[in-house]
Amino acid sequence: MSINVMKFGGTSVANISRIRNIVKIIEEKIYSTGEKIVLVVSAMSGVTNKLVLEYKKLNTNISTPEYDVILSTGEQHSSALISTMLNEKKISSRSILGWQIPIITDNNHSQARILSINSKLIKSYFKKYKVLVVAGFQGVSHENRITTLGRGGSDTSAVAIAYSLGLKSCEIYSDVDGIFTSDPRVVKNANKIDSITYEEILELASLGSKVLHPRSVELAMKYGIKIHVRSSFKRKLGTMVVKEENKIEKEVVTGITSSENEAKITLKGIPDKPGIAAEIFGALARANINVDMIVQNITDDGKFASLTFTVPIDDQNKAVKELRKSKIKFKKIHSNDNICKISIVGVGMKSNVGVAQKMFETLAKKNINIQVISTSEIKISVLIDLPKKKMALNALHIAYGLKK
Amino acid sequence: MSINVMKFGGTSVANISRIRNIVKIIEEKIYSTGEKIVLVVSAMSGVTNKLVLEYKKLNTNISTPEYDVILSTGEQHSSALISTMLNEKKISSRSILGWQIPIITDNNHSQARILSINSKLIKSYFKKYKVLVVAGFQGVSHENRITTLGRGGSDTSAVAIAYSLGLKSCEIYSDVDGIFTSDPRVVKNANKIDSITYEEILELASLGSKVLHPRSVELAMKYGIKIHVRSSFKRKLGTMVVKEENKIEKEVVTGITSSENEAKITLKGIPDKPGIAAEIFGALARANINVDMIVQNITDDGKFASLTFTVPIDDQNKAVKELRKSKIKFKKIHSNDNICKISIVGVGMKSNVGVAQKMFETLAKKNINIQVISTSEIKISVLIDLPKKKMALNALHIAYGLKK
Numbered sequence: 172m173s174i175n176v177m178k179f180g181g182t183s184v185a186n187i188s189r190i191r192n193i194v195k196i197i198e199e200k201i202y203s204t205g206e207k208i209v210l211v212v213s214a215m216s217g218v219t220n221k222l223v224l225e226y227k228k229l230n231t232n233i234s235t236p237e238y239d240v241i242l243s244t245g246e247q248h249s250s251a252l253i254s255t256m257l258n259e260k261k262i263s264s265r266s267i268l269g270w271q272i273p274i275i276t277d278n279n280h281s282q283a284r285i286l287s288i289n290s291k292l293i294k295s296y297f298k299k300y301k302v303l304v305v306a307g308f309q310g311v312s313h314e315n316r317i318t319t320l321g322r323g324g325s326d327t328s329a330v331a332i333a334y335s336l337g338l339k340s341c342e343i344y345s346d347v348d349g350i351f352t353s354d355p356r357v358v359k360n361a362n363k364i365d366s367i368t369y370e371e372i373l374e375l376a377s378l379g380s381k382v383l384h385p386r387s388v389e390l391a392m393k394y395g396i397k398i399h400v401r402s403s404f405k406r407k408l409g410t411m412v413v414k415e416e417n418k419i420e421k422e423v424v425t426g427i428t429s430s431e432n433e434a435k436i437t438l439k440g441i442p443d444k445p446g447i448a449a450e451i452f453g454a455l456a457r458a459n460i461n462v463d464m465i466v467q468n469i470t471d472d473g474k475f476a477s478l479t480f481t482v483p484i485d486d487q488n489k490a491v492k493e494l495r496k497s498k499i500k501f502k503k504i505h506s507n508d509n510i511c512k513i514s515i516v517g518v519g520m521k522s523n524v525g526v527a528q529k530m531f532e533t534l535a536k537k538n539i540n541i542q543v544i545s546t547s548e549i550k551i552s553v554l555i556d557l558p559k560k561k562m563a564l565n566a567l568h569i570a571y572g573l574k575k
Numbered sequence: 576m577s578i579n580v581m582k583f584g585g586t587s588v589a590n591i592s593r594i595r596n597i598v599k600i601i602e603e604k605i606y607s608t609g610e611k612i613v614l615v616v617s618a619m620s621g622v623t624n625k626l627v628l629e630y631k632k633l634n635t636n637i638s639t640p641e642y643d644v645i646l647s648t649g650e651q652h653s654s655a656l657i658s659t660m661l662n663e664k665k666i667s668s669r670s671i672l673g674w675q676i677p678i679i680t681d682n683n684h685s686q687a688r689i690l691s692i693n694s695k696l697i698k699s700y701f702k703k704y705k706v707l708v709v710a711g712f713q714g715v716s717h718e719n720r721i722t723t724l725g726r727g728g729s730d731t732s733a734v735a736i737a738y739s740l741g742l743k744s745c746e747i748y749s750d751v752d753g754i755f756t757s758d759p760r761v762v763k764n765a766n767k768i769d770s771i772t773y774e775e776i777l778e779l780a781s782l783g784s785k786v787l788h789p790r791s792v793e794l795a796m797k798y799g800i801k802i803h804v805r806s807s808f809k810r811k812l813g814t815m816v817v818k819e820e821n822k823i824e825k826e827v828v829t830g831i832t833s834s835e836n837e838a839k840i841t842l843k844g845i846p847d848k849p850g851i852a853a854e855i856f857g858a859l860a861r862a863n864i865n866v867d868m869i870v871q872n873i874t875d876d877g878k879f880a881s882l883t884f885t886v887p888i889d890d891q892n893k894a895v896k897e898l899r900k901s902k903i904k905f906k907k908i909h910s911n912d913n914i915c916k917i918s919i920v921g922v923g924m925k926s927n928v929g930v931a932q933k934m935f936e937t938l939a940k941k942n943i944n945i946q947v948i949s950t951s952e953i954k955i956s957v958l959i960d961l962p963k964k965k966m967a968l969n970a971l972h973i974a975y976g977l978k979k
Contacts, residue, residue, distance in 0.1 A: 226656075229591070229663060230663055236670075237658050238659075240655035240672070241652055241656065247647075251641040255633050255639065255642075259634055270674065316675075
């Protein structure tokens with residue numbers, strides 16, 4: 172028995188006409204492959220947000236069992252609706268909820284992790300049904316209470332079910348065609364990437380790309396499940412997320428991305444003595460502010476230093492306030508949110524020299540000043556003025572040969 | 576351990592401010608009695624109707640498992656919301672769904688009947704919680720699929736849980752103060768009835784009164800569970816539904832009710848021969864039309880008869896059409912929906928003579944013509960002209976001494 176796991180997100184099940192579109196995709200799939208299908212579905216788009224807002228008016232602590240009881244109704248509803256429509260089209264189907272399989276999780280409500288999935292039951296249902304519509308995002312704890320896996324958790328449900336069934340891949344359908352070399356709205360010649368590694372997509376996710384839930388990618392990476400990210404609206408192949416060794420041609424740079432979600436803070440005239448950085452970032456950490464990029468300079472006289480770092484734009488004012496009210500000595504503080512972070516990502520970087528240099532050269536030629544630099548094994552990020560964003564992305568896109 | 580089962584209907588949980596009102600009632604109850612509480616709740620009003628409408632656009636057959644998966648989300652949502660609000664008020668609480676108890680039902684989806692309830696689990700939860708918020712209206716089949724009990728089924732859930740816990744009574748809260756001697760909007764002096772028998776309330780339900788779900792009354796009658804029907808908005812006792820022998824003072828007539836949901840059809844000039852009635856009502860039964868009251872007259876010459884009966888007003892045209900296209904011979908057919916049915920109900924009728932006569936006399940004095948009569952052991956119904964409804968109800972209310 173050949174089984175395929177297909178996951179459809181909230182916009183793909185947003186309304187009845189979109190669900191009819193899914194039914195068509197399933198019909199074609201069954202006709203062309205004869206496969207049995209596990210259809211993992213999210214809640215209809217907007218439903219989960221509405222339930223979260225309503226709940227938070229009553230209780231700001233969402234790590235309660237009742238939060239999960241409420242949120243899980245979204246996928247319960249959509250899975251049964253879709254199953255109804257499949258049956259209407261004579262495609263034998265039933266909905267299955269997390270507790271019915273069961274998908275056992277820990278009891279970390281609102282952020283539960285999957286412990287085990289009983290795939291025997293799924294296989295036995297295929298004797299009777301062609302399609303099993305699984306409510307994504309949900310499981311059940313050992314205490315027999317409903318749990319949810321955190322936002323975007325249906326991706327994780329799909330990968331985990333594929334693994335439990337011994338499959339080598341799964342398909343994740345959404346309203347985008349796949350992963351792109353850069354944002355097509357900004358970079359005219361941005362191309363769909365045919366294949367990308369788990370590591371690359373995790374870097375992209377940490378940079379703000381929302382195509383896949385990071386936990387689903389981590390899980391897929393751990394068990395070597397290929398993820399086919401593809402469109403539910405176009406009949407085209409999307410992007411395959413694979414192991415590094417499965418990627419035949421390793422581009423030096425796979426994708427270029429940008430984020431406007433940062434603010435830069437500069438402290439000038441801080442005493443250049445051991446422990447001062449720990450003091451500053453300690454104060455910010457206690458205020459729950461994440462610091463991303465950091466650069467420290469020492470002035471010519473060697474007595475004073477300046478420190479530049481970035482924080483999430485929403486925390487900008489809070490960070491300045493925290494530092495002003497702390498006992499840390501500095502002469503000036505300056506903050507700026509008219510900036511953006513440009514990142515290039517690619518596993519090929521590891522074995523190629525001169526990747527960073529090409530980035531700096533390309534930006535220099537366009538007269539774009541680099542304010543801060545940070546790097547990881549497969550990523551280089553730079554901070555530049557926001558108005559230069561489009562120019563920088565396009566220049567880099569050409570420089571690294573990402574134009575088709 | 577003393578346990579109380581309290582059920583709240585859809586209008587009582589319609590929104591957050593109404594749920595706050597329930598939380599207050601529960602707080603008072605715990606304070607005054609120290610009881611552990613099983614709170615059985617319906618979906619927030621309007622929710623179930625919306626889900627039914629949406630489903631019926633896709634599939635007119637509601638006896639499917641998916642229909643129940645969808646409908647059960649309403650009570651899943653409300654039970655978790657209420658539990659959240661109780662916990663916020665430091666009243667330890669958790670929601671419980673049908674499958675978690677479990678409430679085992681048959682697999683007659685959308686109209687399932689309860690087979691058994693595991694009350695051990697409920698009792699064990701009371702070691703940890705003061706209030707258990709049970710999602711009404713739902714259960715789980717032996718095939719581990721969600722079932723629902725039919726509209727109004729939360730009443731049945733409450734009575735069944737009370738029985739399974741060995742209790743002698745339960746409370747059903749709604750937006751009415753109790754059962755009335757007649758409709759207070761029509762009869763000025765209508766009074767709340769202190770106690771009423773199961774049989775009487777079943778008759779009233781069959782006559783269109785919607786206070787309790789008939790199946791819950793049947794269940795309560797079978798196991799002798801008293802039902803206290805009371806208001807969730809006023810702090811007053813309501814009406815107790817009890818066994819006949821528990822009703823100390825047996826009024827001859829307990830309540831007077833009316834229904835405008837009938838149409839009268841008269842067939843004139845039908846051959847007076849055996850089997851003709853069976854032919855007529857057979858034709859209507861095959862068209863799924865329920866016939867209620869029936870009167871047959873034979874004309875003077877003994878050859879022809881006339882037949883008068885009532886059908887639901889919505890089936891009036893269909894009934895006339897069915898009879899016209901049938902092979903049944905008649906000279907004239909006449910239908911009229913400007914009528915209403917007035918009924919008096921009371922267990923005391925059984926042991927009192929002259930009850931019917933008083934009804935006929937009272938109406939005659941007011942010059943109200945009786946068109947059809949039907950009786951049961953504890954009920955007498957008559958058909959009259961609709962414009963005379965208010966006059967008839969008020970006159971009968973006085974005649975049977977129901978005025979306080």
